[in-house]
Amino acid sequence: MTAPATSAARLVQLLGRRESGVPAYRWLADGLRRVIADGRVPAGHALPSERRLSEALDASRTTVTRAYALLVETGFLVARHGSGHVVTLPLGRERLGVGGALLPGTGDAEDVLDLTCAAGRAPAGTAEAYAAALDALPSYLAGTGYATAGLPELRELIAARYAERGLPTAPDQVMIVGGGLAGVGLAVRALSRPGDRVLVESPSYPNSIDATRRSGARLVPLPVDPTGWDLDLAAATIAAATPVVAQFILDFHNPTGALMPDADRERLAAALRRAGTVAVVDETMLEVRLDEGPVPLPFAAHLSRCVLVGSASKSHWGGLRIGWLRVPRPLLPQLAQARIADDLGAPVLEQLALVQLLRRGHGLHPERRDELRAARATMVAALRDALPGARWVTPAGGLFLWVELPEPRANQLAAAARNEDLLVSPGPQFAVSHGLQRYVRLPYKDPPEVVAEAMRRLGRAWRAQASLPSGPVASRPRPVVA
Ligand SMILES: Cc1ncc(COP(=O)(O)O)c(C=O)c1O
Known part of the structure; x- marks a missing residue:
């Protein structure tokens, strides 16, 4: 060819x-x-x-x-x-893509399409940002390099972004950490003790669920539907369990893509306030906004006892490994203390690179937004043929569709997809305890032609899975990274 x-x-x-x-x-x-x-x-x-x-x-x-x-x-x-x-x-594909040495090997052939990871390549301008960061580095080398809360210039840029979004924030309320996942883990560990109840959405981002479970918390699941949150159920669950911490992804929820409107944020905040619960809100997907529409206020504008977690991974690049916390003043000492037990700061060069990128503008690179929109449109069009009878709500942002299958056979579909050289994440991977066999998460982060091919393979896999027995399947799905 x-x-x-x-x-x-x-x-x-x-x-x-x-x-x-x-x-x-x-x-x-x-x-x-x-x-x-x-x-x-x-x-x-x-x-x-x-x-x-x-x-x-x-x-x-x-x-x-x-x-x-x-x-x-x-x-x-x-x-x-x-x-x-x-x-x-x-570098070989396996070293460039996700997984590589860190995840159990799949022995993937060259043309395996991997839909288990909802993260894309670095946008245009990233290499230049690193080059400029390297130019700026010498003036930092005389110091120790340990900026435990982060470089002041980066914290200022991030604080200014919160103010722009309607949440006045001082730079000393911003703590730079090694990514959004690290930020969620740190906040939950700092604010709860082993045995405490922590409310977690189900489905949710599996690694955050796991981080919270490993902190020794008792998880209280809150169901989230493809259409979003049931506020009555949320209020009743919070009142009954009075969790110490509640973690949420309100801006393009992973995996449903739902965006919580301001009126619902207000009701949720009131329920948390009554229970004395601190919210940890993961805004990793916030900047992956693909459509026009209402832009809700940050949750901390509704509830003062709220730690916001941000990340450069989806707006810019996962390889930066930079995230941050926006902490209300009264909680700062607790967070700072817990942070020092975790690690002693994020790498200086990566912080400088992000400073360069943010000076050019916050949010998604316009080219990347166009690519994601095109890929999403391709996926939506192809899904009708690939999975007849499936249902989904097309999200206004985020990187995936949360697709409801006509039958609860997500594990069978994932197993059959492997035979078509396609890796997909079945719903149960996103559940706090069990269930969600009716769902698969399908990221649209690849170019449209790749998405189209993936949907053809998915269609073949759906037809083939009918012959697989119900119940547990032999092959375990690949862990979800992003
Ligand atoms: C909701 C959510 N939180 C955290 C992460 C991980 O982010 P980071 O790479 O910043 O650790 C992801 C990655 O997909 C995510 O979807």
């Missing part, structure tokens, strides 16, 4: 102005590496011929030949018969 090609004109535009003082082939090789790393020239795309690119750049043919040779040597290009130079990525 001939590889899709990136034109010489597009490359010239992406590369920008020629830098003086650097040999031309170096400038070209560095520029190409940057746009490949950014994904603006995707893996699998062919570069223009050496002749075409040298003409378009008004550079000598030798310049292009040497730059291409350098990229071949460093693993960013391969020479392929019939396609010329094709972009690859220097």
Whole structure:
């Protein structure tokens, strides 16, 4: 198959102005590496011929030949018969994607499509942000590097974002941590003791459920439907259990995608206030807003005893491993104490890189938003054929559909999907204790053509699962990372 090609004109535009003082082939090789790393020239795309690119750049043919040779040597290009130079990525797929050495191996073949992880590649501009961070680093090297609450400039930017969202916040209320998951774990451990009751939505993000369970808390599940929260049920559960802490994902809930409106936030806050419960609200998905519509206030604007957890993983990149807490003043000493027992701060370089990214703007990169919208539309259109009779509510944000199957056979579907080289996360993985066999979570973070292929495989798997017996299935699903 001939590889899709990136034109010489597009490359010239992406590369920008020629830098003086650097040999031309170096400038070209560095520029190409940057746009490949950014994904603006995707893996699998062919570069223009050496002749075409040298003409378009008004550079000598030798310049292009040497730059291409350098990229071949460093693993960013391969020479392929019939396609010329094709972009690859220097690390193996398994090391670039999720899982790798950390998760039980699946022995995945090259063309396995993995829908168990709802996270995407880094957006354009990430490599430049790291380069600028590296430039800024020397002035930090004279210090110890231990900024246990985070770099002041990053905390200021994050505090300003809360103020913009209608929640006045001082920088000292912001604590930088190693990602949203670490933030939820830290907040729950700091605010509860082993044996305390902690309210947890079901379904919810499995790793947060697990973190809370491992803290020794007694979990009180609160059912969440694809359409959202039943406020009467929530109020009754909170009143009956009087949990010490209640954890929620209110902005594009994982996995349902639901967004809690302000009026419901107000009612939920009142119920928590009556019970004396502290809320830990995970806003990891907040910035993955795909559609216009109402933007509710942060939950801490409704309830003062609320710790908000933020993350750069979905707005920017999971590889940054940067998240943060927004803590009400009276709870700061408790959180600061617990944090020091956990770790002594987040890496300086990553914080500096995020400062660069946030200075360019908060929220999702517009290109990424367009890609996600297109992928979501493809998934919605293809699902009707793939899973006849399935139901879902298309969310206004987040990265997945929470799909209700016509029959409670999610584990069977996941097992059959494996035979089609497709990995999916069945509903029970998101349950606090059991059930949710009627659901699968389907992320739309891949390009539309990949989503379309995944849906074809899902359709075949759904037809094939009918022959599998009911009850437990032999193969265990892959753990959910994001
Ligand atoms: C609701 C929620 N919280 C936390 C995380 C993990 O975020 P981080 O990479 O910032 O630890 C995820 C990842 O998907 C998530 O969906």
